Amino acid sequence: MELTDLITRARRSEARALGRLISLVENESPQSREIDAELAPHTGSAHIVGLTGPPGVGKSTSVTALVSELRRRGRTVAVLAIDPSSPYTGGALLGDRVRMQSHSTDPGVYIRSMASRGSLGGLSATATASLRVLDGIGFDVILVETVGVGQSEVDISAVADTTIVLLAPGMGDEVQASKAGVLEVGDIFIVNKADQGGAESTRRQLRFMIGGNDHDASTWLPPVTLAVALSSKGFGDIVDAIDSHRIHLTASGELERRRTRRARREIEELTMQLIRARLHAGPHLAKLDALASDVVSGSTDPYSAAVELAGQ
Amino acid sequence: MELTDLITRARRSEARALGRLISLVENESPQSREIDAELAPHTGSAHIVGLTGPPGVGKSTSVTALVSELRRRGRTVAVLAIDPSSPYTGGALLGDRVRMQSHSTDPGVYIRSMASRGSLGGLSATATASLRVLDGIGFDVILVETVGVGQSEVDISAVADTTIVLLAPGMGDEVQASKAGVLEVGDIFIVNKADQGGAESTRRQLRFMIGGNDHDASTWLPPVTLAVALSSKGFGDIVDAIDSHRIHLTASGELERRRTRRARREIEELTMQLIRARLHAGPHLAKLDALASDVVSGSTDPYSAAVELAGQ
Numbered sequence: 045m046e047l048t049d050l051i052t053r054a055r056r057s058e059a060r061a062l063g064r065l066i067s068l069v070e071n072e073s074p075q076s077r078e079i080d081a082e083l084a085p086h087t088g089s090a091h092i093v094g095l096t097g098p099p100g101v102g103k104s105t106s107v108t109a110l111v112s113e114l115r116r117r118g119r120t121v122a123v124l125a126i127d128p129s130s131p132y133t134g135g136a137l138l139g140d141r142v143r144m145q146s147h148s149t150d151p152g153v154y155i156r157s158m159a160s161r162g163s164l165g166g167l168s169a170t171a172t173a174s175l176r177v178l179d180g181i182g183f184d185v186i187l188v189e190t191v192g193v194g195q196s197e198v199d200i201s202a203v204a205d206t207t208i209v210l211l212a213p214g215m216g217d218e219v220q221a222s223k224a225g226v227l228e229v230g231d232i233f234i235v236n237k238a239d240q241g242g243a244e245s246t247r248r249q250l251r252f253m254i255g256g257n258d259h260d261a262s263t264w265l266p267p268v269t270l271a272v273a274l275s276s277k278g279f280g281d282i283v284d285a286i287d288s289h290r291i292h293l294t295a296s297g298e299l300e301r302r303r304t305r306r307a308r309r310e311i312e313e314l315t316m317q318l319i320r321a322r323l324h325a326g327p328h329l330a331k332l333d334a335l336a337s338d339v340v341s342g343s344t345d346p347y348s349a350a351v352e353l354a355g356q
Numbered sequence: 357m358e359l360t361d362l363i364t365r366a367r368r369s370e371a372r373a374l375g376r377l378i379s380l381v382e383n384e385s386p387q388s389r390e391i392d393a394e395l396a397p398h399t400g401s402a403h404i405v406g407l408t409g410p411p412g413v414g415k416s417t418s419v420t421a422l423v424s425e426l427r428r429r430g431r432t433v434a435v436l437a438i439d440p441s442s443p444y445t446g447g448a449l450l451g452d453r454v455r456m457q458s459h460s461t462d463p464g465v466y467i468r469s470m471a472s473r474g475s476l477g478g479l480s481a482t483a484t485a486s487l488r489v490l491d492g493i494g495f496d497v498i499l500v501e502t503v504g505v506g507q508s509e510v511d512i513s514a515v516a517d518t519t520i521v522l523l524a525p526g527m528g529d530e531v532q533a534s535k536a537g538v539l540e541v542g543d544i545f546i547v548n549k550a551d552q553g554g555a556e557s558t559r560r561q562l563r564f565m566i567g568g569n570d571h572d573a574s575t576w577l578p579p580v581t582l583a584v585a586l587s588s589k590g591f592g593d594i595v596d597a598i599d600s601h602r603i604h605l606t607a608s609g610e611l612e613r614r615r616t617r618r619a620r621r622e623i624e625e626l627t628m629q630l631i632r633a634r635l636h637a638g639p640h641l642a643k644l645d646a647l648a649s650d651v652v653s654g655s656t657d658p659y660s661a662a663v664e665l666a667g668q
Binding site for chain 1: 389392393395396397398399400485488612615616617619620622623624626627628629630631632634635644645647648649651652653654655656657658659660661662663665666
């Protein structure tokens with residue numbers, strides 16, 4: 045199939061065509077560069093919302109509730125579930141299919157799970173490339189959810205326009221104790237399972253930790269919302285908060301700054317990949333081998349060799 | 357103090373002078389390049405022995421026993437204990453001082469602990485740089501021991517001439533179950549705590565897993581030695597095995613190959629560091645910023661931007 049045809053059909057909400065596009069990008073096929081170039085002029089409209097939070101907090105249910113509310117408002121939604129620890133990729137996992145059953149026949153919803161072949165820079169390069177495809181295809185909102193633990197909350201905030209941090213009653217202490225930058229990265233906080241005891245106390249605790257006394261109108265004060273994802277309670281407020289945050293980001297110039305930062309990081313990582321590949325081929329490889337022999341024989345040291353190879 | 361003076365004094369086994377040299381390299385001070393260049397012609401004589409094994413197997417005791425046996429044979433020994441998870445660095449940790457007490461007044465022994473500010477390529481660049489200092493100063497043997505778990509056994513084999521894998525009775529199943537390349541990286545296997553039951557069975561199990569039926573004289577068949585580190589039992593055989601391995605490495609050309617591979621990796625990582633630093637300064641930074649803006653506005657895509665920045 046022609047690439048432009050594939051893109052046209054993906055724009056018409058044909059899930060299979062979109063799935064193929066993303067697979068091409070994920071597998072870093074030769075066409076992936078063409079796809080990227082083709083879609084570039086159409087990127088920038090989607091609002092990328094990152095969802096993060098500790099295991100057991102109700103992330104999956106929250107994503108489902110969020111999708112329902114966004115669809116109720118007529119927005120198209122793509123969900124990208126990233127599992128940094130999973131070897132599985134390509135298409136939605138069984139678990140996703142089950143939990144998102146209510147949306148499975150809705151052409152305005154696309155769900156994709158992927159393993160993250162994690163890199164030093166956080167989420168894998170293929171994950172950010174897939175985000176660009178979903179953006180360029182025309183989704184209004186892209187929800188990025190990381191499964192698993194670790195640095196994921198920080199990683200997700202690096203690719204998202206709006207980062208939502210999910211917590212459950214009683215988790216305030218955990219957040220305080222953690223050295224992770226969860227508080228700094230959150231634009232919106234949700235205390236899920238608010239029908240359980242202790243939700244209000246967790247909300248107050250969070251409110252206190254986030255601060256806000258020195259808040260003025262020009263900065264964003266992250267709201268802390270009580271919710272019950274299982275019954276969609278509170279998700280109207282949450283989508284309102286996402287929209288407010290988007291307006292704030294645009295008005296303050298922060299959206300542009302965040303996206304430029306993100307683009308810079310992407311370009312830098314790709315540049316380093318290109319340069320490393322170049323070191324492994326042709327005349328550079330021969331030079332590298334010769335310098336390595338010189339280091340072993342003691343006629344130079346690794347740093348001087350690197351300076352020579354880098355052409356400084 | 358003059359650098360050459362510092363080096364002269366370190367060669368005379370002045371521990372403080374050597375400690376300062378390594379600290380300069382560890383902290384990537386401006387002088388570290390000069391030190392590296394100064395010592396380069398004197399590197400290559402030390403035999404680098406890596407020690408790895410699961411926690412609780414008796415690594416520390418084995419290092420002490422190994423040092424004693426090497427000293428008995430008149431060799432000078434440096435011990436580099438690398439803790440990939442520790443934030444502490446610079447000088448020996450309290451634990452090392454205690455366990456190595458018997459060697460603390462011996463000028464032929466130098467002990468250093470360092471945290472590994474781990475990098476993608478395995479052991480930190482500062483760890484390999486410190487190895488080069490110890491080599492250039494003139495130690496006959498350098499023992500590298502990693503504390504902690506994970507990929508360390510593979511990392512250590514990347515810097516060592518000879519890799520020793522330590523196991524204890526009953527650990528055979530663990531090795532078999534593990535997908536880690538412990539079996540592939542080991543040049544010498546020690547079943548420590550051989551005074552406990554099951555040592556001989558673990559030895560046989562290891563022998564079977566390592567293979568050797570298709571062994572011919574030109575390849576190295578890793579010996580599996582029973583030992584009791586606490587009473588130094590078996591460590592004469594182990595040092596003999598290290599010496600045999602060194603002879604095999606030299607005669608087969610494998611020593612040169614391993615060291616060239618190591619030097620290539622070091623040069624490559626330093627080159628990438630130099631290039632990344634260059635991206636963050638001057639005209640390249642301005643270019644990167646401009647390209648990032650172009651990506652955000654949709655007039656280019658990250659890959660095309662990277663190609664432009666890399667100058668391909």
